[in-house]
Amino acid sequence: MTEAKNRLQCVLSRINHATSQSNRPANTVQLLAVSKTWPADAQRLLAKQGQQHFGENYVQEAVDKIAALTDLSLVWHFIGPIQSNKTRDIAHHFDWVHSVDRLKIASRLSEQRPADFPPLNICLQVNIDQEDTKAGITAEHLFELAAAVSPLENIVLRGLMVIPKATDDKTLQHAAFQRAHKLFIQLQQRYPTVDTLSMGMSADLEAAIAEGSTLVRIGTALFGDRAPKMPQ
């Protein structure tokens, strides 16, 4: 077995195990392969094993890799911080954006989405542990933002994304994911298009799945430790 195949099967079996341990139906958690800093060749190897969804954090790096992989039918998710001068590239090249945390960015993405493309799928990023250093809207202002974003023409509100404070404490991991799940359920009650709760990474996917994640974003466990960051 190749290393890419090995790593993918290992992550998929962690996901399946966590799903069944949580008494959730099989195949209700999607795997997003987070390929930031890894070259397009590494993505190609994983795509050959059947992986279709890829997450990227840096716009220029991603645009180059997307261009190199157009022969494959992949789904591209933008998960990094968004500067307003990058929204055009994001709106033109991606299928999903997980990191929307203000109306200005959502409006620009909607305006700049090409008219002949399907609407851009949007998750709102919530700063679930209220960390000063982290992006994301506060839980308190989430519904205000959702109400402003959901009518925008060329985007569709699909759910929430959270990156809790890094901790080895399982109780804290579960508590943060549980708070996110509660917000997700409330959002889903108001907006029927909401079906995605993007939470869980290499170190905490089990806790995230136990608390209701529908999509885990996995980098290190699939690709290894981060390759040196490419120049922008």
Ligand SMILES: *Cc1c(COP(=O)(O)O)cnc(C)c1O
């Ligand atoms: C890098 C990154 C991940 C993947 O993290 P790993 O710990 O490498 O699995 C997930 N989500 C976001 C937003 C990231 O930036």
